[in-house]
Amino acid sequence: MYDGVIQDLIDELGSLPGVGPKSAQRIAFHLLDADPEDVRRFAAVLVQVKEKVHFCTICGNVTEDTECRICADPRRDPSVLCVVEESKDILAIERTREFRGRYHVLGGAISPIAGIGPDQLRIRELLQRLGDGTVTEVIIATDPNLEGEATATYLLRMLAPLGMRVSKLASGLPVGGDLEYADEVTLGRAFEGRLSVGGAPAEPRP
């Protein structure tokens, strides 16, 4: 244990995802050694990101505007909606260049252990979005792990009565992993070979 503010910093850093106690200590001492101007800029970005960035009112993606770049793009196909857990999954799918539709971000996955149920996710917003008949195909692209599968199963049950095409990313994605860590080729293939799991069969898109 260090005294005062240096320990506070180590504690704060250690609370970040993927940062263990040793890394937290290393980063804290790196910041102590760094140029004051660099640290000030870093601190300013931390504050700004909380002030400026919020969630797209349509899809839940992170944005500095009311609507995100993808929702605001008229060239994106409004009839196909890809449902993902987090904004970072959108980045992963965009990298494949396989998808020209729009997205819906759930804000997580169903996890009884973490106390996250369907009500904590943006599922109500999803059903509202699907209500006006614009979307004719939904692609479920939750993570290939336990929570992602549970979420997909729940969504399938909710979407079944709506009568639209529903498909799910094909297998081949590393099981137990995060969508964002799948390489572009694997994720692209999973998109092409997505499996129809409800409604009319999904047609492969150019």
Ligand code: ZN
């Ligand atoms: Zn959006």
